[in-house]
Amino acid sequence: MPDACLKTIDGGYVTPASAPAPLLMQARGVSFRPQGKPLVDDIDLDIREGRRLIVMGSNGAGKSLLMRLLHGLIAPTSGEVVWRGKPLDRTAMREQAMVFQRPVMLRRSVIANLQFALAVRGIGGAERRRRVEEALEQARLGDLAKRPARVLSGGEQQRLALARALACTPRLLFLDEPTASLDPASTLAIENLIATAHARGITIVMITHDKGQARRLGDDIAFLHAGRLVETGPAARVLETPSSGAARAWLEGRLYLDDLSSPHTSPTP
């Protein structure tokens, strides 16, 4: 961890307000245009170490696609994704983890789901047992360890998916609407896990439709509209006084369609 960050007692890091946190990853002109259709259009985005970035925007704005591009699940048709100064590759992907909107549970027990994720990263023996124990405890799934993962409730499955991602000790965690279909209690459990992860210094990039959640968990917000990044800034500022028409309309609950005659809003740095 570079000098700009100060270590806190609980092992996390805080960044002095004066200096921006060091850059962890960057999208440089990233576009995804299958058959020429610009689903993600020329996006420049900085993701800074230890920050929590919330990606917002209406349905079809390209949030999930952007996340998949950043995580390397899809290759951009143009532009590049840069991870710690170098192009994103398989090794870099292993420093990231992602939790999907609908958790993917292997047809195995809870504990075997955790063991699998660690095993594919070559973690075995005592270290794996330790991490599995820790993950079960953190996600409060200890009593369900031997249960088949796919009979768990939606909230329990998502807790397991998150615990599985965190067991791999990523530097950056992508979350694609992790609480979209969960009840408040399950949502709180997930938010607490995310908060714990962040306190440990893990950078968070999360998609949500929930303004309250964005306020609770977000440091920064990136707002997408029609595949373009129309606004970025500190969460409080973007939520209170959005500068782009699209973000303003969305936050006010109005439908917003592109007016082709108006010049398109430039992203605020």
Added chain:
Amino acid sequence: MQDFATTLWNAVGLILLGDADLIEIIALSLRVTLSAVVIACLIGLPLGALVGAFRFPGRGVVTVLLNALMGLPPVVVGLVVYLMLSAAGPLGPLRLLYTPTAMIIAQTILVTPIVAALTRQVIEDLHSEYAEQFASLGVGPLDRVAALLWDARYSLLTVALAGFGRAVAEVGAVIIVGGNINHVTRVMTTTIALETSKGNLELALALGVVLLAIAVIVNAAVMALRASAVRSAYA
């Protein structure tokens, strides 16, 4: 011609008395069929999983080929294996013609495409569910195939069952390469064909009953196993 009830009664008598010839024939049938199914699974499961879990040039052709081979006519397979194993054939020196091994070879050729083609379908469906998560976790190619095969284990049991059903009921190929030699290569299906033409209906029908019973028992066992797997959401 005796009436059906009497024949059936006599047939059941043969089964209950544990007729030595009958037992020998059933044992050979199971040996040949189970060996063929095991070998076909050893080849077909990984093959089907590879085709199902990876994108590569020519994948479509391989899929079509596997599906087409599912319908291989047994007599044609029997003939080709016969030509290979006959004294003048390329594998003639192995002297395998008219042995149980020749029958296992013929049935393996029949069953492997069935196992591979059905496995491909099962694995492809499962992979479409797992693909993103696997990519995110950075699961390597070998781990991916192994994990998919393991997680599809209960569906794949049904695949093996389909192969077993094909092999145990098959007569055309085994009669050509086995020759239906008494106490050597005589299995249930070939015996039924022979005894029926000889008019020895008791033995034929007794074997028919056993064949049916085996099919029912094996199916019931697999169904029960799958049902318990579904309850734990493993299938």
